[in-house]
Amino acid sequence: MSILRTPPVAGTADPSGLPANRVAAGALPCNTCAARQFSICAPVSDADLPHFFAMSVKLRFEPRRYLFDEGDAPRYVFSIASGTVCLSKALSDGRRQITGFLFAGDFIGLAHGETCAYTAEALTPVEVCRFPRDRFERYMTEHPHVERRLLQIASTELAAAQDQMLLLGRKTATERVASFLIRLSDRAVAHGRSGNPVCLPMTRAEIGDYLGLTLETVSRTMTQLRKRGAIDLDNTSVVRLTSEETLRRLAGV
Amino acid sequence: MSILRTPPVAGTADPSGLPANRVAAGALPCNTCAARQFSICAPVSDADLPHFFAMSVKLRFEPRRYLFDEGDAPRYVFSIASGTVCLSKALSDGRRQITGFLFAGDFIGLAHGETCAYTAEALTPVEVCRFPRDRFERYMTEHPHVERRLLQIASTELAAAQDQMLLLGRKTATERVASFLIRLSDRAVAHGRSGNPVCLPMTRAEIGDYLGLTLETVSRTMTQLRKRGAIDLDNTSVVRLTSEETLRRLAGV
DNA sequence: TGGATGCCCTGATCTAGGTCAAGGCAGGGT
DNA sequence: ACCCTGCCTTGACCTAGATCAGGGCATCCA
Numbered sequence: 198m199s200i201l202r203t204p205p206v207a208g209t210a211d212p213s214g215l216p217a218n219r220v221a222a223g224a225l226p227c228n229t230c231a232a233r234q235f236s237i238c239a240p241v242s243d244a245d246l247p248h249f250f251a252m253s254v255k256l257r258f259e260p261r262r263y264l265f266d267e268g269d270a271p272r273y274v275f276s277i278a279s280g281t282v283c284l285s286k287a288l289s290d291g292r293r294q295i296t297g298f299l300f301a302g303d304f305i306g307l308a309h310g311e312t313c314a315y316t317a318e319a320l321t322p323v324e325v326c327r328f329p330r331d332r333f334e335r336y337m338t339e340h341p342h343v344e345r346r347l348l349q350i351a352s353t354e355l356a357a358a359q360d361q362m363l364l365l366g367r368k369t370a371t372e373r374v375a376s377f378l379i380r381l382s383d384r385a386v387a388h389g390r391s392g393n394p395v396c397l398p399m400t401r402a403e404i405g406d407y408l409g410l411t412l413e414t415v416s417r418t419m420t421q422l423r424k425r426g427a428i429d430l431d432n433t434s435v436v437r438l439t440s441e442e443t444l445r446r447l448a449g450v
Numbered sequence: 451m452s453i454l455r456t457p458p459v460a461g462t463a464d465p466s467g468l469p470a471n472r473v474a475a476g477a478l479p480c481n482t483c484a485a486r487q488f489s490i491c492a493p494v495s496d497a498d499l500p501h502f503f504a505m506s507v508k509l510r511f512e513p514r515r516y517l518f519d520e521g522d523a524p525r526y527v528f529s530i531a532s533g534t535v536c537l538s539k540a541l542s543d544g545r546r547q548i549t550g551f552l553f554a555g556d557f558i559g560l561a562h563g564e565t566c567a568y569t570a571e572a573l574t575p576v577e578v579c580r581f582p583r584d585r586f587e588r589y590m591t592e593h594p595h596v597e598r599r600l601l602q603i604a605s606t607e608l609a610a611a612q613d614q615m616l617l618l619g620r621k622t623a624t625e626r627v628a629s630f631l632i633r634l635s636d637r638a639v640a641h642g643r644s645g646n647p648v649c650l651p652m653t654r655a656e657i658g659d660y661l662g663l664t665l666e667t668v669s670r671t672m673t674q675l676r677k678r679g680a681i682d683l684d685n686t687s688v689v690r691l692t693s694e695e696t697l698r699r700l701a702g703v
Numbered sequence: 704t705g706g707a708t709g710c711c712c713t714g715a716t717c718t719a720g721g722t723c724a725a726g727g728c729a730g731g732g733t
Numbered sequence: 734a735c736c737c738t739g740c741c742t743t744g745a746c747c748t749a750g751a752t753c754a755g756g757g758c759a760t761c762c763a
Binding site: 286341351358450 | 541567613703
């Protein structure tokens with residue numbers, strides 16, 4: 198696995214040219230960060246934001262780059278500013294399970310023990326704020342609001358994981374794909390974007406690795422949903438939900 | 451679903467006969483609770499234990515009783531003192547996925563939103579300490595050590611959930627059953643008990659609902675593991691791991 | 704302009720595990 | 734002593750989805 202790991206590409210997010218962790222308070226990029234309100238930083242007070250921000254470095258990862266790999270020492274935690282990341286676990290023969298797709302506002306760094314429990318890979322160009330794990334934990338200890346927020350995040354993640362177990366253990370291929378499209382749509386709405394033309398910033402193979410199916414089955418199921426009048430494909434990565442009701446029924450509760 | 455719900459049976463755990471939440475500090479059942487060191491109460495200081503304990507009621511649930519049901523208002527959180535509980539989610543047609551088996555020391559109450567996200571059912575006679583959710587949260591706010599501990603628990607649960615997604619999405623039936631037996635064995639060891647004759651306090655159907663298989667496949671796979679020399683069945687609910695190495699190999703990483 | 708590459712779709716065939724059915728065995732009640 | 738019930742096992746058969754294979758269509762680069 199770790200052979201596949203590629204080093205991160207340093208970002209250029211701070212237009213001031215100053216080192217990312219030494220920015221004047223008034224010019225904090227956080228103030229214009231679209232992901233802020235959905236992020237771990239949401240409960241950080243304006244007064245404390247410079248201090249919080251000072252712990253971080255903003256980085257950019259190109260598609261197919263790894264933020265970290267299963268088995269690495271967990272030195273950092275991340276908050277996604279933009280782009281799509283997938284988390285995955287692999288078996289030694291190459292079979293893998295994607296455990297989640299993450300978007301702007303999502304936090305990466307839970308569930309690690311002595312080593313990283315999963316791989317985090319950029320699927321699109323990704324911008325993240327990266328925090329050293331130990332400093333982040335110290336900060337949390339001193340700022341219970343942030344710790345409380347992280348507990349909420351963990352709790353939400355856990356509920357999502359349980360939903361996914363139900364999907365993987367008991368749903369049919371049609372139900373899986375329909376559920377997946379609905380979740381993406383609902384998530385877009387929750388983040389204030391349109392839920393209807395749903396963007397799929399991942400390949401059919403990646404969807405398959407998320408849904409416990411092969412890419413062929415994902416593809417076949419998509420055309421089947423199209424023929425049933427539930428969706429329409431503008432191109433392979435933009436899905437219009439022509440009948441959300443049909444889709445929700447096919448998703449099977 | 452909620453039709454199935456049965457009311458809890460009040461416990462008789464406190465031999466003093468006093469109401470469970472009014473016990474003298476010196477006589478705290480916590481002091482002799484075998485589960486204490488593995489529980490949410492582990493980080494509670496001895497000095498604070500009476501206060502913590504005063505929030506709780508000790509209850510006993512008989513097999514097949516529900517602690518709560520998917521969709522209920524989440525009024526309580528629980529710490530298991532003894533017995534086995536399963537958490538599950540169901541589809542409207544009856545298919546269900548067990549998302550976890552819980553034992554002495556485990557905490558129940560994460561991952562709920564407005565309503566309970568899953569059903570909790572006693573598989574054996576179960577003793578729990580039950581805390582009102584709101585009082586428990588207030589206590590946490592005032593005792594960061596407990597909140598920190600809950601975050602650790604949530605993080606561990608999340609890692610386990612991701613393992614389970616890999617199992618459900620990508621492992622074969624043999625790998626699933628072998629992984630399951632190994633996990634039970636490892637967990638017993640982690641709790642200071644013997645890892646080798648593994649007890650299965652759940653039925654084949656329940657194992658199937660946990661592993662995304664049918665009870666027939668679980669049964670067939672067990673006899674296959676027996677024929678391969680990996681395990682031996684003393685009776686249907688006690689498994690001896692005759693070759694742990696074979697079993698770990700069959701579990702596939 | 705013409706490969707080369709990466710994704711996607713679709714058809715033919717295969718198989719792991721599901722479904723259906725029958726029988727065994729232990730424990731509990733009368 | 735007998736039945737009933739719940740659980741487990743095993744056999745015969747079936748099917749959803751995997752596997753294998755081929756072809757299409759963008760995008761990129763020489």
